[in-house]
Amino acid sequence: MTTPTTTTTAASDERAAFLTPGPRPTTPSDVGAIRVPTGYATRASADADDDDDDAGLVIEIGDPHRVGDGLSKHIEYKVTYWTDSATYGGKDSSGCSTRRFSDFEWLSKQLGANCDGVIIPLLPSKTILHMDDPSSRGIERRRKGLAAFMARCAAHPLVRKSADLHAFLTQDSKSWTQRVPWYERGVLSEGVSSVTSWLSTLNTSDMKSLTSSMSVDVMREKQQHVDVVEYVTKLKLRLEKLIAATSALQKHGAHTVSAYEEFNACLELLAGQEEKARSVFAQSGAKGVWWQRLSDLFTALIPPQRQASELMSSEFLDSLNEVHALCTAVVAAFDARKRVVDHYNKSLGRREKKNKR
Numbered sequence: 001m002t003t004p005t006t007t008t009t010a011a012s013d014e015r016a017a018f019l020t021p022g023p024r025p026t027t028p029s030d031v032g033a034i035r036v037p038t039g040y041a042t043r044a045s046a047d048a049d050d051d052d053d054d055a056g057l058v059i060e061i062g063d064p065h066r067v068g069d070g071l072s073k074h075i076e077y078k079v080t081y082w083t084d085s086a087t088y089g090g091k092d093s094s095g096c097s098t099r100r101f102s103d104f105e106w107l108s109k110q111l112g113a114n115c116d117g118v119i120i121p122l123l124p125s126k127t128i129l130h131m132d133d134p135s136s137r138g139i140e141r142r143r144k145g146l147a148a149f150m151a152r153c154a155a156h157p158l159v160r161k162s163a164d165l166h167a168f169l170t171q172d173s174k175s176w177t178q179r180v181p182w183y184e185r186g187v188l189s190e191g192v193s194s195v196t197s198w199l200s201t202l203n204t205s206d207m208k209s210l211t212s213s214m215s216v217d218v219m220r221e222k223q224q225h226v227d228v229v230e231y232v233t234k235l236k237l238r239l240e241k242l243i244a245a246t247s248a249l250q251k252h253g254a255h256t257v258s259a260y261e262e263f264n265a266c267l268e269l270l271a272g273q274e275e276k277a278r279s280v281f282a283q284s285g286a287k288g289v290w291w292q293r294l295s296d297l298f299t300a301l302i303p304p305q306r307q308a309s310e311l312m313s314s315e316f317l318d319s320l321n322e323v324h325a326l327c328t329a330v331v332a333a334f335d336a337r338k339r340v341v342d343h344y345n346k347s348l349g350r351r352e353k354k355n356k357r
Contacts, residue, residue, distance in 0.1 A: 020096065024058060024082035057083040057154040059169070061147040064134040073132055075139060076100050077146060081169045087161070088170065095170055103168070104146055110164040111153070112332065118159060119333045121152035122325040219341050229334045236327040243324060246317050253309030260302045267295035
């Protein structure tokens with residue numbers, strides 16, 4: 001007879017086996033070698049003796065699986081890392097944990113807040129429909145996107161030394177859930193973050209009122225930088241419109257394939273009935289309507305239509321999404337820079353008012 005204690009022990013052993021890292025890969029699977037960002041390769045090499053940048057960090061994302069029931073149902077991913085860095089325990093260190101998509105969002109937000117001046121890699125985009133099938137193409141696409149995100153973080157000499165990344169990789173489930181507030185996890189995280197973002201705009205003051213009477217020079221952006229920001233922002237908006245139009249065209253092609261397949265199924269049924277009719281009325285010399293010929297025609301039309309729809313997605317839409325992701329990252333970096341400048345100018349304004357008193 002199986003006791004609850006036996007069942008719990010078996011479940012613990014199974015999870016321990018699941019979270020056991022395998023052999024260290026040369027490069028992350030499905031991602032390949034990630035190039036160190038321009039300007040950091042020389043710096044990382046020069047500083048390698050001080051902060052063991054040459055230790056390397058390999059991160060893999062795999063084994064999506066469903067956890068929970070009802071409203072708490074979600075997909076978790078197995079996160080495995082290998083490194084020789086002393087920060088993670090020294091030579092041949094490795095570890096495993098499970099994280100959900102909102103945990104990756106938390107990491108991205110923390111890196112953006114704490115890694116000043118760094119363009120944080122983008123996460124895969126969210127979908128309108130809730131995805132809870134681990135074997136679906138959507139989940140696999142998201143897994144590959146998360147793998148690329150983590151691989152780029154691991155390749156960046158500054159990001160991979162982040163305390164937030166270290167916590168993300170090393171903390172067990174219990175410690176992790178205690179670290180991340182309940183309102184930043186699960187179905188509530190997006191709603192709360194939206195409200196928080198809206199409330200933060202209420203605290204934004206007009207810089208002109210703070211700096212108009214200042215005797216010291218405030219920090220001002222060069223016109224060339226302003227022009228670049230405006231150009232990239234407009235480019236991002238135009239790409240969004242093009243992506244929406246391309247997505248609509250790709251969906252139209254997919255719907256056309258489905259319509260062809262349904263129409264062809266009807267033709268095949270009619271062709272079957274036609275054969276029966278010809279066998280019954282053979283002596284009358286009836287020729288029939290030849291539905292089979294029409295069925296063969298539409299059968300030949302389906303593969304090219306399907307191929308065109310798939311090519312639209314793989315060769316054009318995916319590339320557009322990559323360029324849009326880059327523009328989004330650049331705009332996010334510009335926004336971070338603007339917040340730093342605004343904060344500096346506000347500080348000058350407050351100090352100037354204090355001195356006048």
